[in-house]
Amino acid sequence: MPTYKIRGIDVDFPYEAYDCQITYMEKVIQSLQNRCNALLESPTGTGKTLCLLCATLAWRKSLGGFSVRKSGIRDRIASSQQSDESSQSESSTLPNIVYASRTHSQIRQVVKELKRTNYRPKMVVLGSREQLCIHEEVSLLRGKTQTNACHALCKKRKKRYCGHFSRVAEFMKTNPSLGEEPIDIEDLVNIGRSSGPCPYYVSRELHKTVDILFAPYNYLIDRGYRKSLNIQWTNSILIFDEAHNLESLCADAASFDLSSGLLTACISEAKSCIDLSIARRENSSDKSCNPDNFAILRALLLKLEKKIAEVSIDSKELGFTKPGPYIYEFLADLNITQKTANMLIDIIEEATVLLEEDANTTEDGKTNKSKSTVCRLESMGDILQMIFRNDGNPHAQYYRVHVQEVQGGGIDSLKGKASRTLSWWCFNPGIAMEQFSKLGVGSIILTSGTLSPMDSFAEELKLDFPVRLENPHVISDNQIWAGVVPMGPSGYTFNSSYRTRDSIEYKQELGNAIVNFARVVPDGLLVFFPSYYLLEQCIGSWKTSGHSNSMDSSTIWERICKYKLPVVEPRQSSLFPTAIEDYMTKLKDKSASGAVFFAVCRGKVSEGLDFADHAGRAVLITGIPFATRTDPKVRLKREFLDQQMNLQSTGSKVLTGEDWYTQQASRAVNQAVGRVIRHRHDFGAIIFCDERFTYSNRQSQVSRWIQPHIKCHSKFGEVVFSLTRFFRDGRIRGPTKLELMQSDDKEIVKRIGSSQPQLHFEKLFTSLVREKLTDTEYHEFVGYMKSLKSKAMKIGQVLQSIARLFSLPDRIPLLHRFKDYVPAKYHSLYDQYLKRNHEVAGL
Numbered sequence: 001m002p003t004y005k006i007r008g009i010d011v012d013f014p015y016e017a018y019d020c021q022i023t024y025m026e027k028v029i030q031s032l033q034n035r036c037n038a039l040l041e042s043p044t045g046t047g048k049t050l051c052l053l054c055a056t057l058a059w060r061k062s063l064g065g066f067s068v069r070k071s072g073i074r075d076r077i078a079s080s081q082q083s084d085e086s087s088q089s090e091s092s093t094l095p096n097i098v099y100a101s102r103t104h105s106q107i108r109q110v111v112k113e114l115k116r117t118n119y120r121p122k123m124v125v126l127g128s129r130e131q132l133c134i135h136e137e138v139s140l141l142r143g144k145t146q147t148n149a150c151h152a153l154c155k156k157r158k159k160r161y162c163g164h165f166s167r168v169a170e171f172m173k174t175n176p177s178l179g180e181e182p183i184d185i186e187d188l189v190n191i192g193r194s195s196g197p198c199p200y201y202v203s204r205e206l207h208k209t210v211d212i213l214f215a216p217y218n219y220l221i222d223r224g225y226r227k228s229l230n231i232q233w234t235n236s237i238l239i240f241d242e243a244h245n246l247e248s249l250c251a252d253a254a255s256f257d258l259s260s261g262l263l264t265a266c267i268s269e270a271k272s273c274i275d276l277s278i279a280r281r282e283n284s285s286d287k288s289c290n291p292d293n294f295a296i297l298r299a300l301l302l303k304l305e306k307k308i309a310e311v312s313i314d315s316k317e318l319g320f321t322k323p324g325p326y327i328y329e330f331l332a333d334l335n336i337t338q339k340t341a342n343m344l345i346d347i348i349e350e351a352t353v354l355l356e357e358d359a360n361t362t363e364d365g366k367t368n369k370s371k372s373t374v375c376r377l378e379s380m381g382d383i384l385q386m387i388f389r390n391d392g393n394p395h396a397q398y399y400r401v402h403v404q405e406v407q408g409g410g411i412d413s414l415k416g417k418a419s420r421t422l423s424w425w426c427f428n429p430g431i432a433m434e435q436f437s438k439l440g441v442g443s444i445i446l447t448s449g450t451l452s453p454m455d456s457f458a459e460e461l462k463l464d465f466p467v468r469l470e471n472p473h474v475i476s477d478n479q480i481w482a483g484v485v486p487m488g489p490s491g492y493t494f495n496s497s498y499r500t501r502d503s504i505e506y507k508q509e510l511g512n513a514i515v516n517f518a519r520v521v522p523d524g525l526l527v528f529f530p531s532y533y534l535l536e537q538c539i540g541s542w543k544t545s546g547h548s549n550s551m552d553s554s555t556i557w558e559r560i561c562k563y564k565l566p567v568v569e570p571r572q573s574s575l576f577p578t579a580i581e582d583y584m585t586k587l588k589d590k591s592a593s594g595a596v597f598f599a600v601c602r603g604k605v606s607e608g609l610d611f612a613d614h615a616g617r618a619v620l621i622t623g624i625p626f627a628t629r630t631d632p633k634v635r636l637k638r639e640f641l642d643q644q645m646n647l648q649s650t651g652s653k654v655l656t657g658e659d660w661y662t663q664q665a666s667r668a669v670n671q672a673v674g675r676v677i678r679h680r681h682d683f684g685a686i687i688f689c690d691e692r693f694t695y696s697n698r699q700s701q702v703s704r705w706i707q708p709h710i711k712c713h714s715k716f717g718e719v720v721f722s723l724t725r726f727f728r729d730g731r732i733r734g735p736t737k738l739e740l741m742q743s744d745d746k747e748i749v750k751r752i753g754s755s756q757p758q759l760h761f762e763k764l765f766t767s768l769v770r771e772k773l774t775d776t777e778y779h780e781f782v783g784y785m786k787s788l789k790s791k792a793m794k795i796g797q798v799l800q801s802i803a804r805l806f807s808l809p810d811r812i813p814l815l816h817r818f819k820d821y822v823p824a825k826y827h828s829l830y831d832q833y834l835k836r837n838h839e840v841a842g843l
Contacts, residue, residue: 001118011058012118018474021047025055031467032059037444038467041451043705045679046474049113057119064094066211067122096236097212100220106242107214114182121211124203127185132200134192135162144378145356164198171197172205179206221253221432233439243446247460250429256383258422263305265376270298273351276358289354293347303334308422311403319632324399327424341388348381398428400636427640430462450670453701456663459655470704479683481726482709486691488513489716494689496530496623507541511556518563520723523594523614524587528601528672530625532571535600564596565589569605576604601625601668612678618685619676625668666701681817772811803833
């Protein structure tokens with residue numbers, strides 16, 4: 001494993017590092033050494049996560065050893081115990097590392113990357129009860145119901161007591177080395193099932209002593225959850241990976257929307273609590289719940305409902321808006337103040353327990369914990385806590401109160417009632433980040449493949465980022481085609497702005513262009529629209545219109561389907577997994593030359609999904625995804641920023657409403673574009689079908705690694721010719737059509753047994769091997785891998801034999817790529833075979 005000296009720190013890296021990886025690690029270490037914040041962009045496929053882990057852990061290791069205490073030998077002498085305790089004490093004063101990503105699936109990938117390094121800090125991944133609970137009854141519950149049931153079973157009492165919780169203390173005592181090897185949530189669950197301790201409380205105990213803690217964003221952004229963590233924040237390192245949406249997540253976490261439907265449900269639940277508490281008193285003399293309290297709660301909620309309904313809304317489009325602090329005046333009219341709010345929150349907590357107990361009680365009076373209940377009053381309690389935290393919110397000036405009339409639904413629409421929503425929107429996402437500065441965090445590192453444009457990002461979070469980086473990609477020039485297509489086959493200008501997007505000419509021209517691209521681009525094609533509205537309008541038009549200059553009677557849609565089998569991103573999130581599965585299935589369909597996914601910028605397809613290799617050979621951007629200007633939240637955000645600008649002193653750097661508006665659209669484009677080239681051996685095309693991308697100010701907001709490759713084309717025919725040549729003549733090539741994996745492939749894709757080196761083979765690499773090798777050679781390759789698994793051959797023989805198979809000139813890319821799947825400790829051995837092959841080939 002190579003070691004690199006970076007700013008005086010020895011960094012072990014699993015592979016020979018690229019220049020951009022060295023630069024990235026240098027920036028990470030610079031921010032850590034200077035105790036300052038960093039904003040680091042590096043495209044997907046450049047090894048960003050691996051670089052981040054290696055650089056951070058190398059710096060941390062340079063300060064002192066990790067909190068590792070091997071405990072396999074129980075009869076250690078007293079002196080070694082004292083030395084060990086001293087080391088433990090020393091490491092406990094060293095900075096903690098908190099590594100956050102958006103989802104647990106992303107964290108799972110980070111843990112996999114950690115396993116590839118030489119570094120073994122003590123670590124743990126924090127998860128929820130829903131993910132970690134193994135109690136046969138409680139594990140079936142969800143939300144607050146599950147939490148309450150867990151708390152009840154963890155209290156020592158004679159009849160019911162969670163046996164998994166009771167085993168945690170002893171397990172932690174006898175397994176002090178837990179976390180010294182990377183473990184994920186699934187590993188914790190397996191430990192619980194095999195050894196008995198509760199995985200949730202094992203992780204909660206373990207997090208107190210680790211060097212690096214992995215958790216989703218909300219565990220840190222949510223003030224209540226953050227306070228429950230036992231972390232020494234002073235001088236700690238806080239890393240937000242995949243941070244491109246962090247500012248919106250921070251703002252949303254500090255905001256709320258109270259709809260008429262939610263309020264009606266809360267009123268109904270309060271009434272149920274009155275009835276339940278009265279029934280308990282009559283039937284069992286149980287006076288633990290006072291119905292008067294629930295009557296007070298219901299009365300206040302009814303008054304709140306009435307007050308919202310009486311708000312004067314002059315314009316349905318503009319709604320009713322007031323400065324943030326107005327929320328306290330609004331609620332004070334209902335006698336909801338700091339003092340009474342705390343009382344209401346206590347009543348709500350009592351109500352949720354009562355409703356939960358009732359839902360889980362059978363007709364014969366027995367307890368049934370297998371049912372999961374949704375208590376809407378919990379949301380009401382969260383809203384009150386948000387408004388009245390810290391004896392009033394000192395940041396209320398950064399909020400806006402808004403009441404909006406929306407289209408009535410359900411019962412309200414039948415009664416002719418107007419449905420309204422009371423909102424309290426936070427327009428300063430820096431509030432959440434400010435808390436970390438107050439806690440004394442040493443460095444905050446925000447990183448992603450798409451942070452550009454960076455200025456708006458930094459301004460939004462109200463943090464100084466002295467260290468910044470916009471990294472290039474590790475790919476070669478011939479692996480990317482990027483071009484602006486300002487007009488279609490008939491010469492009609494592409495512009496998806498409000499003025500032209502609804503014209504039949506625009507929709508037909510775009511459809512005919514996509515027919516041409518579907519013919520030229522192999523395998524997977526991703527087409528991104530600025531909005532669901534435009535996507536649906538275009539597809540609807542294509543299904544009824546044909547080619548204006550052709551005798552062909554087929555519609556545009558039929559001609560697209562001739563080359564690519566279509567999949568359309570659904571609006572409903574619940575249908576999205578089915579759409580993805582449909583796309584992957586159609587990619588393998590031999591009746592067409594691939595599939596096309598019609599999607600929306602800011603939709604699920606554009607966020608975090610991996611369309612590597614065949615799944616995405618080209619991405620087509622049909623326009624700039626500006627948010628709707630008349631949307632109340634967008635309009636008020638722009639007004640807020642402009643007002644803040646007017647309050648700033650002359651010459652200070654500020655973000656205007658228009659800056660924010662345009663840069664948000666640019667970041668959405670960058671997110672969509674980032675779906676295609678996903679690793680250093682991938683290749684693909686980026687097609688901008690909107691004349692506005694010819695302007696330098698638009699191109700300057702595209703991710704910097706793409707900018708040097710962008711070429712503006714004046715003729716559509718020139719684009720088709722250039723793309724055809726790119727996909728035909730590029731040096732790095734994978735198979736042009738996905739093939740169904742056969743049994744031999746499945747054998748290779750599996751991990752070689754745990755006692756053997758863990759060689760992982762991607763489906764793409766396997767397909768590439770099958771294309772380049774003859775049938776006889778391919779079966780020979782499979783035989784070598786099986787021999788390795790069964791220990792019939794030594795790894796040296798296997799590496800030498802495979803290097804020989806890949807030694808022909810057209811297989812050189814395979815020869816180099818195979819190294820990615822060779823364990824680091826065998827790299828030097830494999831390099832010997834690489835060198836010999838190069839000498840023989842005269843390279």
